[in-house]
Amino acid sequence: xxxxxxxxxxxxxxxxxxxxxxxxxxxxxxxxxxxxxxxxxxxxxxxxxxxxxxxxxxxxxxxxxxxxxxxxxxxxxxxxxxxxxxxxxxxxxxxxxxxxxxxxxxxxxxxxxxxxxxxxxxxxxxxxxxxxxxxxxxxxxxxxxxxxxxxxxxx
Numbered sequence: 001x002x003x004x005x006x007x008x009x010x011x012x013x014x015x016x017x018x019x020x021x022x023x024x025x026x027x028x029x030x031x032x033x034x035x036x037x038x039x040x041x042x043x044x045x046x047x048x049x050x051x052x053x054x055x056x057x058x059x060x061x062x063x064x065x066x067x068x069x070x071x072x073x074x075x076x077x078x079x080x081x082x083x084x085x086x087x088x089x090x091x092x093x094x095x096x097x098x099x100x101x102x103x104x105x106x107x108x109x110x111x112x113x114x115x116x117x118x119x120x121x122x123x124x125x126x127x128x129x130x131x132x133x134x135x136x137x138x139x140x141x142x143x144x145x146x147x148x149x150x151x152x153x154x155x
Contacts (some may be wrong), residue, residue: 008118019074025143039099041070042108045083046128047093062125064113065093069105096128 030041049063068083070076087095100108104120113121 015082019077021071021143022077023074026070026077028143030070030072031079031097035099038102040102040105040109041069041097041099043080043095043097044068045087045090045093046096046113055150061118062121062128063113064114064124066112067108067110067116069109072151094130095120096130098124098128100124100154 030036033041044067046062049061050058051061053059068076068079070080083095087093107120108116108124114150116124
């Protein structure tokens with residue numbers, strides 16, 4: 001029984017360390033971006049949709065499921081992982097991210113495209129990004145190197 005408790009304790013410690021590392025990485029990704037001062041970071045699942053207009057023509061729009069504001073905490077990490085998992089099983093949607101001005105938080109946070117104004121959906125559709133950018137790759141490399149240095153030099 002003693003060995004089982006030690007094993008469980010070690011697993012819990014490893015999970016806690018991984019969570020702390022992920023939060024540190026997210027903190028670096030968000031806070032080191034120059035847009036952080038006056039913008040908020042959002043991720044969302046979306047797909048292209050076609051809506052019929054008055055003249056019988058169809059217009060391509062973005063069907064956003066839910067805009068999730070990301071902050072460097074455990075809840076945001078859980079939301080990100082949940083959206084990534086849903087994207088894996090729903091093949092018709094894509095996972096996007098975007099930086100939006102802080103003034104728009106009440107208009108978009110936690111809402112889908114049916115509750116967001118059409119001009120804002122068009123703005124999001126224009127500026128959305130998929131995957132990682134160069135800044136994200138650099139921060140990820142820096143955090144991994146810092147963690148290796150901590151382990152190597154036992155800091």
